[in-house]
Amino acid sequence: MSGATESNKDAPASPRQARGLVRRIGDGIGVEERVLVPARRVGRLVRSFGHSVEGDERLPFPARRVGSLIRWLGDSVEWDDPASDREVIDPKEFRNACGQFMTGVNAVTAIDQESDLAALVVNSFTSVSLDPPLVLVCIDRDTNSYNVMATATRYAVHVLSADQESVSRRFTRSDLSGAEKLDGLAWSPGLGGVPLLSDYIARFECRIIAGYDGGDHVIYLGEVERMEMADTDQPALGYFRGSYYHYPE
Numbered sequence: 293m294s295g296a297t298e299s300n301k302d303a304p305a306s307p308r309q310a311r312g313l314v315r316r317i318g319d320g321i322g323v324e325e326r327v328l329v330p331a332r333r334v335g336r337l338v339r340s341f342g343h344s345v346e347g348d349e350r351l352p353f354p355a356r357r358v359g360s361l362i363r364w365l366g367d368s369v370e371w372d373d374p375a376s377d378r379e380v381i382d383p384k385e386f387r388n389a390c391g392q393f394m395t396g397v398n399a400v401t402a403i404d405q406e407s408d409l410a411a412l413v414v415n416s417f418t419s420v421s422l423d424p425p426l427v428l429v430c431i432d433r434d435t436n437s438y439n440v441m442a443t444a445t446r447y448a449v450h451v452l453s454a455d456q457e458s459v460s461r462r463f464t465r466s467d468l469s470g471a472e473k474l475d476g477l478a479w480s481p482g483l484g485g486v487p488l489l490s491d492y493i494a495r496f497e498c499r500i501i502a503g504y505d506g507g508d509h510v511i512y513l514g515e516v517e518r519m520e521m522a523d524t525d526q527p528a529l530g531y532f533r534g535s536y537y538h539y540p541e
């Protein structure tokens with residue numbers, strides 16, 4: 293483990309140190325082991341786990357997360373990867389191309405340390421791992437919900453049914469606060485006080501175990517702590533080419 297600790301003493305870490313560290317982790321450093329990481333380098337990430345961070349404090353960080361932490365730090369690790377061959381990609385065209393991928397529509401809710409509520413619609417919900425049960429959602433840094441997610445410790449995902457298009461439309465309104473979006477809907481607090489909608493096809497209550505940089509979004513990996521499936525024949529609400537899609541009756 294000494295290599296891991298060394299590589300975090302001097303910023304920036306050299307590519308060799310970073311790779312060595314990642315390799316060591318890959319070689320099976322115990323998941324409960326912890327390495328000391330300077331707090332100032334992980335401020336945002338640590339805040340997203342609900343800790344407060346002071347000056348030069350060093351924080352014990354789970355070894356199993358350090359590989360992704362180093363990738364997340366990006367700017368302080370100089371990778372000598374080949375230059376990108378990326379063509380000029382227009383964000384709107386990129387969105388259109390991604391819209392060819394048909395998805396479901398999911399309502400995500402969360403509560404932060406100040407009890408502010410997040411409520412938004414995402415199609416970035418994905419199952420990640422069956423054992424342990426892990427899912428992810430990607431949250432736009434420009435949304436109100438991101439401000440809540442940044443200090444939330446849990447979130448809930450509700451897979452919406454075909455008759456919940458109005459809920460989806462309400463949850464995509466940035467002019468309403470999370471509490472206003474929930475006003476009038478049937479909901480109750482779940483694990484950690486996260487608002488749980490009573491209507492859904494499937495519902496997942498998740499503990500946030502990692503937040504990764506995803507460009508203008510943040511990827512929140514969640515461990516599913518509890519789940520429910522509704523006893524309904526209703527198909528899921530779909531989204532395709534920028535419009536809601538209803539499965540033919």
Ligand SMILES: Cc1cc2nc3c(=O)[nH]c(=O)nc-3n(C[C@H](O)[C@H](O)[C@H](O)COP(=O)(O)O)c2cc1C
Nearest residue numbers: 412413414415416430431432435436437464465466
């Ligand atoms: C079908 C659909 C899928 C969406 N997927 C996402 C998503 O994956 N992540 C995200 O951050 N926003 C997504 N959005 C946009 C948010 O729902 C929207 O920005 C919302 O207004 C955010 O609300 P807030 O600013 O109150 O948090 C999606 C919108 C629609 C209609």
